Amino acid sequence: MFGAGLAGGAAAWRLAARDRAVVLVEAATPAHAGGSSHGSARIFRHAYDDPFFVGLTVRALRGWRQLEAESARSILATTGGLDAGPRGGLEGIAAALAAHGLESALLDSHAAREQWPQLAFDGPVLHQPDAGVIDAAVAVDAMVSEARRHGAEVLLGDRVVAVEQRGDGALVHLEHGRAIAASTVVVAAGAWLPELAAALPVEVAERLPPLTVTQQQVFHFPFPAPPARPADWPVFVHRGEHMVYSLPGGRDAGGTGFKIAEHDGGVRTSASTRDGVVDPASRDRIVDFVRRFLPAVDATPYAETTCLYTSTGNEDFVIDRIGPVVIASPCSGHGAKFAPVLGDLIADVATGGSAPERFRLTAHAGGSTR
Incomplete structure (x- = not known):
């Protein structure tokens, strides 16, 4: 292979x-x-609105814990996860989670802000406690x-x-x-x-089948204060005009902040011709997102990079x-x-x-x- x-x-x-x-x-x-x-930061989460994928995440979690036990290494840190945004489909996600016996809680924006004051989401937020960060x-x-x-x-x-x-x-x-x-x-x-x-x-x-390779833009911003525990800075997905995801950055970019990117903001490329140049339009959109939804954060990325997606239709x-x-x-x-x-x-x-x-x-x- x-x-x-x-x-x-x-x-x-x-x-x-x-x-x-x-x-x-x-x-x-x-x-x-x-x-x-x-790198050291990939999202693990159960929060799909499709029960098929939720079921796969349940099996994957067992596999991650098996790998940790067999290799005596720490790979998956649990932080909890949040889903929000006007295109969130939160009820569907909650239903798919419940179908597999997974816990979740739908919070209003005030309750979410009380628990995670660094986030200023302006609508309902779905919390799923088993999400976390994989050290890839x-x-x-x-x-x-x-x-x-x-x-x-x-x-x-x-x-x-x-x-x-x-x-x-x-x-x-x-x-x-x-x-x-x-x-x-x-x-x-x-x-x-x-x-x-x-x-x-x-x-x-x-x-x-047709496969599209895109160069994705990834940004790192400083924590406004170092999280005292992993759950203080959960992974999150916000579905607005663009889908934005974020997670603690682990060792990446010095390990002093969080990683944030657009899931759907890639630039067509190939593995051998990618230029590694960050798309300034994506940077502008992410900076604007941070200003609006993470107001305590310095909205100047201290590091940025690119990665590759290989996507089916x-x-x-x-x-x-x-x-x-x-x-x-x-x-x-x-x-x-x-x-x-x-x-x-x-x-x-x-x-x-x-x-x-x-x-x-x-x-x-x-x-x-x-």
Whole structure:
């Protein structure tokens, strides 16, 4: 398999734990800064209005706690989470949470402000206490280490240049000259997947669904006062004209503030041509948001960066098999929280099972990547 980000690392861990022979190939290093799995701050949350995804978050949480126990590392810090905004659909989220026995509370703006005085939301707020922050880099390192512990071989600094179908299996050709015979090849290449299509068997390349790679803008602002405990600064999602999300920044950008970004404000790009230049229009919108909804915060970002989304048309994931090749593109800007259960789903498909119907290729529009 190739790609040692959150999805690929999770799949390697889960497959190796099932006593499968695994070779994990990564062109750079696990969770490198050019991909979508780096850094110390990704949101974990149950708050979806779709019971299907809520159910996956429940399974993922069990997986995160298992990974922490097996690796003896701290990966997921619980802060609680808030959902707000005029497009919030809070009743639907609360209903989906309740369907899975998960706690939530709908607060008016006054009650929310009393509990979180740094936030000035002007409408109802849904609180879900189990949300938190995933340390993505530590998670990937732990998953790759656990895969190694279960016998996986990990090849770093080499890239796949061709996947040749051989009977029921495949021969994977690497840039440095090695060829690996495999019964199954898992492609978890993140934003590089559209560009790798030419290296895959023709039947695979032709059946890949449309995938859009965007460069997202991420900003860091200082805490108005250091939180005394994680729950003092919850993760939040605000659905207004744009969807804005925020979470404590962890080690990222010096670890002295919170991270905030638009979920839907990306600029079309590709993994190899991204310029890393922050879109000034996104910066202006985020600064305005901070001024309005976090009035105690200095509305000047002290750090900013970019990251990559690889999205399907409906933000569902792609996990399916074509011959000996398993395609795994579980991003669309919200895949990180699901990594352990994604590892299970990818491992299921790689060992003869199937993914949920909505993740299969037949559920996505046909055609080549764009």
